Amino acid sequence: MSLPTSPAAPSAVLADDEPHLLRVLQDRLRELWPELRIVGLASNGVEAAEQIASLQPDVAFLDIQMPGLSGLEVAQGIEGPTRVVFVTAYDQHALEAFEHEALDFVLKPVRAERLQRTVERLQRLLQPAAQAASDDQLARVLQRLMQAQAPAASDPPPGLLRHVRASQGTQIHLIPVDEVLYFQSDDKYTAVRTAGSEYLIRTPITELLQQLDAEQFWQVHRATVINVDFVQTTRRDDNGRLLLRMRGLERELAVSRAYVHLFKAM
Structure with a gap:
C-alpha cells in the first residue's frame, strides 16, 4: 500500500502485521512528527522489504515478529541509507543491545512519550554528519538480537564443507x-x-x-x-x-x- 508523497521532508515505511497497531503508530507519528512523510504501510516482512527497496525511505519502523520475514531479516537486507527502528514486544533484557546504540526501539503498546524520544533521536540521526556512523551500530545490534532469538546451538559439524x-x-x-x-x-x-x-x-x-x-x-x-x-x-x-x-x-x-x-x- 503506497501513500502519496511530497518531495521535501523525511520519509518512512511502517510495518506491522497487526492492523490496529499499525494505525496507532501511524497516527502518533503524524501527531509527533508532522513533517514526516509516511510513504508506505506493510502488513508483513516481504512487503516491508519490497517497499524499502523501491521507496528508499529515510526511516523504517519494523515490527520484529512478522510473517514472511521478521523485522530483523528485513533489516539485514537493507542496502540503502534507511535508518531502522524496531517496534517490539521483547522484554527489557533482550533490548539491552539498543541502550547505547544509534538505532532505537519502541515497545508495544506504543506510548507517545517514548515515541517522542525516538522521533528526537531520529531527527538527530538524519543529519548528514550523523549518518555515516550508524552502519556499524546497525551491524552490532542485529548480531546481538539474532543471537538472542536463535535456538540453542546443536553439535558443531565434524569438519568444514569441502x-x-x-x-x-x-x-x-x-x-x-x-x-x-x-x-x-x-x-x-x-x-x-x-x-x-x-x-x-x-x-x-x-x-x-x-x-x-x-x-x-x-x-x-x-x-x-x-x-x-x-x-x-x-x-x-x-x-x-x-x-x-x-x-x-x-x-x-x-x-x-x-x-x-x-x-x-x-
Missing part, C-alpha cells in the same frame, strides 16, 4: 567449495554460483554458514554468502549502496548495510 552436491537440470554435480563465487537463497533453493555455471541445492544459508570457513565465506546480505577470495573491487553507487565485483562474474552483488563494515579495510 564439496557440495548440487543439481543442474537432471544431473548432480560435486562442486569444490573453493570454486564457488557465492551462495544465494530464495524461498525454496540456494543457488551455487561458480565462474562457469550455476547449480541448485536445498540447504538454506543459515545451515551453510555453519559448515563453511568463516574466514573465506562472508555473509553480505540476508540471502547471500560470498567467497572473499573472488572479490575483485568494491564501489558505491549513486544511492550509497556498496557493490562488489567478483572475478568471473559480470553482474555486481549488493552488500546490505548490516555487513558494510566487513569491507572497510578493502
Whole structure:
C-alpha cells in the first residue's frame, strides 16, 4: 500500500502485521512528527522489504515478529541509507543491545512519550554528519538480537564443507567449495554460483554458514554468502549502496548495510 508523497521532508515505511497497531503508530507519528512523510504501510516482512527497496525511505519502523520475514531479516537486507527502528514486544533484557546504540526501539503498546524520544533521536540521526556512523551500530545490534532469538546451538559439524552436491537440470554435480563465487537463497533453493555455471541445492544459508570457513565465506546480505577470495573491487553507487565485483562474474552483488563494515579495510 503506497501513500502519496511530497518531495521535501523525511520519509518512512511502517510495518506491522497487526492492523490496529499499525494505525496507532501511524497516527502518533503524524501527531509527533508532522513533517514526516509516511510513504508506505506493510502488513508483513516481504512487503516491508519490497517497499524499502523501491521507496528508499529515510526511516523504517519494523515490527520484529512478522510473517514472511521478521523485522530483523528485513533489516539485514537493507542496502540503502534507511535508518531502522524496531517496534517490539521483547522484554527489557533482550533490548539491552539498543541502550547505547544509534538505532532505537519502541515497545508495544506504543506510548507517545517514548515515541517522542525516538522521533528526537531520529531527527538527530538524519543529519548528514550523523549518518555515516550508524552502519556499524546497525551491524552490532542485529548480531546481538539474532543471537538472542536463535535456538540453542546443536553439535558443531565434524569438519568444514569441502564439496557440495548440487543439481543442474537432471544431473548432480560435486562442486569444490573453493570454486564457488557465492551462495544465494530464495524461498525454496540456494543457488551455487561458480565462474562457469550455476547449480541448485536445498540447504538454506543459515545451515551453510555453519559448515563453511568463516574466514573465506562472508555473509553480505540476508540471502547471500560470498567467497572473499573472488572479490575483485568494491564501489558505491549513486544511492550509497556498496557493490562488489567478483572475478568471473559480470553482474555486481549488493552488500546490505548490516555487513558494510566487513569491507572497510578493502
